[in-house]
Amino acid sequence: MSKIIYNKYEKQLIANLPVAQFEGRIVVILNEREAERAVDFLLSCPIMGLDTETRPSFKRGFQHKVALLQAATEDICFLFRLNYLGLTPAVIRLLEDTTVQKIGLSWHDDLNSLHKLGTFKTGDFIDIQDHIRELGIEDLSLQKIYANLFGQKISKRQQLSNWEADILTDKQKLYAATDAWACIKIYEEIITLKQQGNYKLIIKEEPHEADSSEKG
DSSP: OOEEEESSOOGGGGGGSOBOOOOSEEEEEOSHHHHHHHHHHHTTSSEEEEEEEEOOOOSTTOOOOEEEEEEEOSSEEEEEEHHHHOSOHHHHHHHHOOSSEEEESSHHHHHHHHHTTOOOOOOOOEEGGGTGGGGTOOOOSHHHHHHHHHSOBOOOTTTTSOTTOSSOOHHHHHHHHHHHHHHHHHHHHHHHHHHHOOEEEEOOOOOSSOOOOSOO
16 A cells, blocks of 8 residues: 655644654763763664754844754664863764764754854755655654654653753653654655655645745
8 A cells, every 4th residue: 555645735734643753772971071971873874864953032133042952863862962072083084974864853954063063064964844745745843753753752841952961851851762763764754755766745735834945
């Protein structure tokens, strides 16, 4: 049976979907020694999902610096606390790598934020937004794309939490890990559907609300 996907997924349908969560191990990285070990491991893997988090600003014209870089494989996610670490040599080595598939969503925006922390030569990255339209999907947000492809909801409740807090809560850590891990799942599904062609695209009329190009 062909998978049914939609050009646009209505946001109001997402609320009733089962929740998707990362079920692997989550490791918080706080110093350069830990960062070196984490990057050594990540660069030995065939693929990783990447994302960043920034403390929200409620003051017009002011934006905090990116506070967290999360890098996930299928079963482990490393949370690099950049507000403590900064761009260490290990983090730069990860960002400059050209050997491992690194998947993000709206990653161009993430890179702009990371470049504000320091200088590095951008490595090879794959942005989901550059590939999802090949299936006929017009949505650009992680939550809508994931719901469309898998019929599950990624919670965004922690998105506007304080990512510079002294200690991240378990809910924050799970949220961050899930977003990075979901990038892998989405990209692998895009590749599978493109290769097998076993899907049917349903064209829906314009939804009541305008879609957003944001990551969430």
